Amino acid sequence: MSQFDILEKSELAHIAEAINRVTSIPCLIDGEVNTEEDWNTKVQFKESVNADNVIVWTLDKPEGVTYAVVKAKQDELIAEYDALEWIRKRKSEYPSIGELVVALYDTDDKAAVDEKRAAVKLKYPKP
Numbered sequence: 001m002s003q004f005d006i007l008e009k010s011e012l013a014h015i016a017e018a019i020n021r022v023t024s025i026p027c028l029i030d031g032e033v034n035t036e037e038d039w040n041t042k043v044q045f046k047e048s049v050n051a052d053n054v055i056v057w058t059l060d061k062p063e064g065v066t067y068a069v070v071k072a073k074q075d076e077l078i079a080e081y082d083a084l085e086w087i088r089k090r091k092s093e094y095p096s097i098g099e100l101v102v103a104l105y106d107t108d109d110k111a112a113v114d115e116k117r118a119a120v121k122l123k124y125p126k127p
């Protein structure tokens with residue numbers, strides 16, 4: 001099972017996922033982040049928790065967590081997701097669990113399932 005079985009591409013494309021892969025410090029994002037200016041003005045990180053148990057946020061970024069680093073991680077996640085497209089396409093066209101169960105007991109159905117799987121593999125080959 002791939003790390004991308006759960007996440008959709010839109011979630012991977014979101015800057016929050018990339019930030020979470022770069023640092024474990026909680027962040028708060030106020031809108032879309034598409035530029036370094038957005039990064040500097042819309043992304044806050046947890047600084048502390050005050051006496052009233054309220055999180056104090058800051059625009060100061062943790063050491064080593066820059067827009068360039070996060071953007072590179074975001075691009076990497078999207079590239080990894082895109083590279084596995086053939087798997088997602090195969091999964092959507094493979095025989096269902098029900099078809100596979102029937103094929104276990106019926107030789108004719110097994111041949112049909114084998115043919116369907118072979119056709120899908122031919123249609124969406126491994127890169």
